[in-house]
Amino acid sequence: MKDPKPKMSFHVETTRVDSHSSKSQCKSAEIVLDTDMAGNPNAFNPAELLLAALSACIIKGVERVTPILHFQLKGIQVIVDGIRQDVPPKMEFIRYQIIVDTEESDNRLHLLHENIKKYGTVFNTITPGTDLAGEIRRK
Structure with missing residues (x-):
């Protein structure tokens, strides 16, 4: 097939x-x-590039799902922070904030976040090896 x-x-x-x-x-x-x-x-640097890739993945995920969900927004900002451990060298944890300028309900905001986490290539590549967590909130 x-x-x-x-x-x-x-x-x-x-x-x-x-x-x-x-x-x-x-x-x-x-x-x-x-x-x-x-x-x-x-x-x-390589670690900052990884965090930028995650940010871009999150925003691209928003661009992908907003038409499907008919989700209305005026803008979006993603803030990502990471902590590196020395031995073995890796990102110990990454925290993110997704700040959305929208009038949508809290439930719809949560739905957007779930879709970002489910369908993000970089997001799903990082998740298994790193303590990755974050929040979505309204501007």
Whole structure:
């Protein structure tokens, strides 16, 4: 039986620029990465990039489900904080806040949150290995 929907694939290429940074390219986009052992304030380090990916996943999830749920919103902000443990090195826990500018009911806000958690690729990749928790609230 043929798979009715082909699986999505992704491709990113990263090149070291110098001892301070690297560049990742995908499609026609480029992002500067902090790969300096001393840190680079002008770029995302790998942990910050992971948190940004989670934020983007959450917002993309909102964009995906709002038309289906007929959910009305004026704006959305996602705030993510993570704590890294040293041994073994990993994100010990990640906490997020989803702040939605909406007139929708609390039940509908909860439904939106449940859909974000259920259908987010990055969200569901991080969840098994990290203590990931957060809240959704109205602006």
